[in-house]
Amino acid sequence: MRLGTNHGSLSGRIMSRFGDTPEGMVESALDFVRIAHKHNYHDIILSMKASNVRVMVQAYRLLVVKLDELQLPLPFHLGVTEAGDAEEGRIKSSAGIGTLLEDGIGDTIRVSLTEDPVNEIAVAHLIATPYNQRFYSASFSTAQTSVQQTPPFSASSFKRRTSSAHIIGLLPTGGPHNVSVWTRIDSLKQYAQALQPDPFGLAFEGIEMESGHSPAFPSDFKKELRLPISLIANEVPPLMEARFASKLALLISSNRLPLLVRELMEHAGTQNTFVEFCFSKSALDEASLSNLIGGIKKLADSLRFEQFGFSLQSTRPNRDYRLLTMALSALDLSSPVHLRWCQTDLPPITDASAQLGALLIDGIGDSLQIDSEQSLSENLNFCYSLLQACRVRISKTEYISCPSCGRTQFDLQAVLAKIKARTAHLKGLKLGVMGCIVNGPGEMADADFGYVGMGTGKVCLYVGQTCVERNIPEDCALDKLIALIKQEGKWGKDY
Numbered sequence: 001m002r003l004g005t006n007h008g009s010l011s012g013r014i015m016s017r018f019g020d021t022p023e024g025m026v027e028s029a030l031d032f033v034r035i036a037h038k039h040n041y042h043d044i045i046l047s048m049k050a051s052n053v054r055v056m057v058q059a060y061r062l063l064v065v066k067l068d069e070l071q072l073p074l075p076f077h078l079g080v081t082e083a084g085d086a087e088e089g090r091i092k093s094s095a096g097i098g099t100l101l102e103d104g105i106g107d108t109i110r111v112s113l114t115e116d117p118v119n120e121i122a123v124a125h126l127i128a129t130p131y132n133q134r135f136y137s138a139s140f141s142t143a144q145t146s147v148q149q150t151p152p153f154s155a156s157s158f159k160r161r162t163s164s165a166h167i168i169g170l171l172p173t174g175g176p177h178n179v180s181v182w183t184r185i186d187s188l189k190q191y192a193q194a195l196q197p198d199p200f201g202l203a204f205e206g207i208e209m210e211s212g213h214s215p216a217f218p219s220d221f222k223k224e225l226r227l228p229i230s231l232i233a234n235e236v237p238p239l240m241e242a243r244f245a246s247k248l249a250l251l252i253s254s255n256r257l258p259l260l261v262r263e264l265m266e267h268a269g270t271q272n273t274f275v276e277f278c279f280s281k282s283a284l285d286e287a288s289l290s291n292l293i294g295g296i297k298k299l300a301d302s303l304r305f306e307q308f309g310f311s312l313q314s315t316r317p318n319r320d321y322r323l324l325t326m327a328l329s330a331l332d333l334s335s336p337v338h339l340r341w342c343q344t345d346l347p348p349i350t351d352a353s354a355q356l357g358a359l360l361i362d363g364i365g366d367s368l369q370i371d372s373e374q375s376l377s378e379n380l381n382f383c384y385s386l387l388q389a390c391r392v393r394i395s396k397t398e399y400i401s402c403p404s405c406g407r408t409q410f411d412l413q414a415v416l417a418k419i420k421a422r423t424a425h426l427k428g429l430k431l432g433v434m435g436c437i438v439n440g441p442g443e444m445a446d447a448d449f450g451y452v453g454m455g456t457g458k459v460c461l462y463v464g465q466t467c468v469e470r471n472i473p474e475d476c477a478l479d480k481l482i483a484l485i486k487q488e489g490k491w492g493k494d495y
Contacts, residue, residue, distance in 0.1 A: 001036075001041070001043060001044055001045070002044075002045045002046070002047055002077055003029055003032045003033065003036070003044055003045070003046050003047070004046075004047040004048075004049050004077075005025040005026070005028045005029040005046075005047070005048055005049060005059070006025075006049045006050075006081075006443060006445075007020065007025060007048075007049060007050035007051070007052065007055055007056075007059075007081075007443075007445045007446075008020065008443055008444065008445025008446075008465070009443075009445075010024050010025065010028050011028065014027055014028050014031075020445060021055075022048075022055055022058040022059035022062050023062065025048050025050070025055075025059045025063075026048075026059060026062050026063045026066055029046055029048070029063065030066060030070075033046070033072070033074070044074055045074065045075045045076065045077050045107065045108065046063065046074055046075070046076055046077070047076065047077040047078070047079065048060050048063060049079070049081040049443065050080070050081060050445070050446075051080065051081050051082040051083065051092075051400045051443065051444065051445070051446055052391065052445075052446045053080055053092055053095050053096040053099075053357070053361065053389050053390060053391065054158060054361055054390065054391045055446075056080055056081075056096045057096055057099050057100060057361055058158075060076060060078070060100050060105055060106075061100075061103070061105070063076075064103075064105060075107035075108070076100075076105060076106050076107055076108075077106075077107065077108045077109070077110065078096070078097045078100055078101070078105075078106040078108070078109045078110075079093070079096075079097065079109060079110040079111065079112055080092050080093045080095075080096040080097065080111075080112065081112050081402075081443055082112060082400045082401055082402045082432070082434070082443050082444065083111070083112050083113060084113070084114055084398075084399045084400065084401050084416075085113055085114040085115050085399075085401065085413070085416060086115075087349060087381065087382070087385060088385050088388075088389070088396075088398075088399070089111075089112075089113045089114065089115075090111075090113070090123050090349050090350065090353070091349060091353045091357075091382070091385045091386055091389050092389040093111045093112070093113070093123060093127070094123075094126075094127050094349065094350040094351075094353035094354050094357065095353045095354065095357030095358075095360075095361070095386065095389045095390055096357075096389075097109050097111070097127050097354070098127055098350070098351075098353060098354020098355070098357060098358060099354065099357055099358035099361050101127070101128070101131045101354065102131075102318045102319075102354060102355070102358045103358075109124055109127065109128055110124065111123045111124045111127070112402070112403050113403060114401040114402065114403055114412055114413055114416050114433070115403075115413060117403060120403070123350065126346070126347060126350040127350050127354065130346060130351070158361075158363060158391070159363050160363035161325060161337070161362075161363045161364050161365075162334055163175060163334050163335065163336045163337065163366050164306070164334045164335060164336065165177060166274055166307060166309070166336060168206065168228045168230075168246050168247050168274045169206075169227070169228030169229070169246035169247075170228065171205055171206055171227075171228045173274075173309075173336055173366050173367055174309070174335075174336035174366045177366075178393050179360070179365055179366060179367060179368055179387055179392055179393055180205040180206055180366070180367040180368070181204055181205050181206075181367070181368055181369075181380070181383045181384065181387075182204065182205065182206040182207065182208055182230070182338070182367055182368065182369040183204045183206075183207060183208070183369065183370070183376060183379055183380070184207070184208045184209065184210070184369065184371050185207055185208075185209060185376075186209065186210065190376060191207065193376050193377075194207055194227070194376055195226055195227065198377065198380060198381065200395075200396065200424065200425060200427070202380060202381070202384050202395055202396075203380070204227065204376075204380060205227065205228075206227055206228045206229075206230060206247070206367065207227050207228070207229050207230070208229075208230040208231075208232055208247075208249065208369065209229065209230070209231055209232070210231075210232050210233070211231055211232065211233035211234075211235075211238040211239070212233075212238070228246040228247060229244050229245050229246060229247070230245060230246070230247035230248070230249050230276065231245040231247075231248055231249065232249035232250075232251060232276075232278065233249070233250065233251065234250070234251040234252075234253065234258070235258060236250065236258060236259065236260035236261065236263065236264045237260070239264060240260075240263070240264060240267045245273065246273055246274065247273065247274045247275070247276055248264065248268060248273055248274070248275050248276070249275075249276040249277075249278050249311070250264065250275065250276070250277055250278065251278045251280060251313070252277060252278065252279050252280065252284075252292060253279075253280035253282075253284075254284075255284060255285075255288035255291070255292065257292060257295050257296070261296070261299060262299050262303070265299060265300060265303050265305045265308070266303060266305075268305070268307060268308075269303065269305050269307070272307070273307070274307045274308065274309065275305075275307060275308040275309075276308065276309050276310065276311055276338055277292075277293075277296055277308065277309075277310050277311075278310075278311045278312065278313060278338075278340075279292065279310070279311070279312050279313070279324070280312075280313045280314075281312050281313065281314035281316075281320045282313075282314065282315070286323055286327075289323060289324065289327055290327045290330070290331075293310070293324075293327050293328065293331060293333070294331060296308070297331050297333060308335055309335045309336035309337060309338060309366070310324060310328065310335055310336075310337055310338070311337065311338035311339070311340050312324055312340060313340060313342055314340075314342075315342075315344055316355070317339070317340065317341060317355045317356060317359070318354070318355045318356070318358045318359055321337065321339065321359050321364060321365075322359070322364070324337065325337060325364055336366035336367070337364060337365055337366055338365075338366065338367045338368075338369065339356050339359060339360075339364075339365040339367065339368045339369065340369050340371065341355060341356055341369070341370050341371065341372070342371050343371060343372045343373055348370055348372045348374065348382060349382065352370055352372070352382070352386070353386055353389070356368065356386065357386060357389065357390050360386070360387065360390040360392045361390050365392075368383050368386070368387065370382060370383055384396065394427070394428045395427060395428075396424075396427060396428075397420075397423055397424050397425070397426045397427065397428075397429050397430075397431065398428075398429070398430045398431070399416065399419070399420065399430075399431050399432075399433060400430060400431065400432045400433070400434075400443075400444045400446060400447050401416050401432070401433040401434065402433075402434050402435050402443060405435060405436070408435030408436055408453055410435075410453055410456075410457070410459075410474055412433070412435050412453075415433060415451070415474075415478075416433050418478055419431065419433055419451065419478060419481070422478065422482060423482070423485070425492065426485070426490065426491065426492055427492070429448055429449070429485070429490055430446055430447045430448045430449075431447060431448065431449050431450075431451070432444025432446075432447030432449065432450035432451065432452070432462070433450075433451045434450060434451070434452045434453065435452075435453050436452070436453050436454075444462075445465070447462070447464070448463070448464065448490065449461070449462060449463060449464075449481065449484065449485055449488075449490075450462030450463075451477065451478075451481055452467075454470065454471060457473060457474045457475075458471050458472065458473065458474065459472045459473075459474055459477035460472070461477070461480060461481055461484055463484065463488060468484065469484070
């Protein structure tokens with residue numbers, strides 16, 4: 001029997017003591033486990049149901065700690081409930097489920113999409129396959145990625161890794177600043193494309209080029225620069241010759257520092273340029289990584305050079321970035337960390353969401369870059385969607401919508417599409433679109449407004465958890481929802 005605790009449907013007793021929190025979800029689940037055990041029933045699997053990815057991850061992690069204390073090795077069913085549809089629904093599901101699978105937590109999974117249920121299976125397979133392959137390979141050990149092996153974090157609260165603040169070009173990075181979004185280009189045409197914001201004003205904030213593959217910019221190009229440019233190379237001389245770069249990224253793929261690193265720091269210091277040390281993790285073990293960072297710190301300290309940060313190129317970025325941040329912590333370095341995901345055999349929508357989502361949820365990362373086979377516009381939308389799914393940077397409307405079931409008395413997919421078309425400009429607003437009154441109000445606990453089916457052709461509207469209008473005919477419910485949003489002062493720009 002699966003015992004599922006719902007983030008938005010906790011009992012009055014639990015709410016009065018814990019509030020609508022991960023701690024309350026865990027205590028609620030344990031209450032029912034105790035009842036089952038009292039009656040000698042032990043065939044139980046537990047789930048923590050939340051549409052908020054961070055809350056979902058925190059609840060499961062806290063449940064692991066509590067069950068370990070009680071010596072109850074119960075299995076877990078993982079899922080981000082009411083994840084929505086399309087790319088955003090897949091990203092939320094992959095970030096939440098993947099983060100826990102990276103921890104070694106989880107026995108069964110379910111992807112919840114407002115789509116044909118058949119689509120859920122394909123996404124679930126993509127999420128689960130790499131972890132099943134590791135499990136059945138000789139090299140797999142849950143200890144490699146267990147919660148206990150990660151840097152310290154609170155299971156029930158979010159704290160961003162403390163990093164020093166810097167300015168790259170005109171872009172603030174590190175410290176309290178937003179996690180910025182970068183991309184790589186190799187032509188002037190791509191540069192022009194990278195400058196274009198999407199219809200909702202989202203845009204790349206930094207551009208990387210590879211030495212030897214960068215565009216042939218005209219001599220007066222510096223006057224036209226609108227974004228900071230990073231040049232990446234595996235040797236120092238091309239970096240010191242860069243004309244336009246405000247960040248110089250040195251790729252390190254051996255256990256020795258490349259020649260001329262001191263000269264690179266001296267050059268960057270005179271030019272007020274930021275230096276990023278990018279390690280190719282496939283060529284380095286943990287001890288080599290720590291030794292290299294120690295060598296960089298020694299050089300930087302001798303020159304009083306502080307404008308530097310770190311990144312990795314790795315097929316297992318979640319594991320390896322944690323090793324990197326632990327090495328930085330051991331050396332008392334608060335340098336910014338640039339998160340990279342490089343194309344693998346797995347699609348970014350599941351693998352990058354799981355690998356980098358796990359880091360973002362734990363507060364690791366000051367900037368983000370996806371190097372994939374997707375178009376620039378696809379990469380742009382993906383990066384901002386991932387940051388939003390992890391509740392790190394809010395830049396879009398968020399939709400909490402359930403999968404269709406027998407209780408839904410209207411075309412949920414069509415209704416969601418209509419609501420999106422009218423409300424997609426409402427940055428930061430959370431809208432619940434739920435099929436029925438039974439689970440809807442509880443499972444959209446995070447929503448600012450709710451559109452909930454009440455019966456055939458009838459809809460209820462909610463502000464937060466309060467029902468404000470009942471039995472609205474479906475054909476006018478969307479207009480009523482928009483009027484309600486405006487009435488509450490949440491509409492913003494009126495399209």
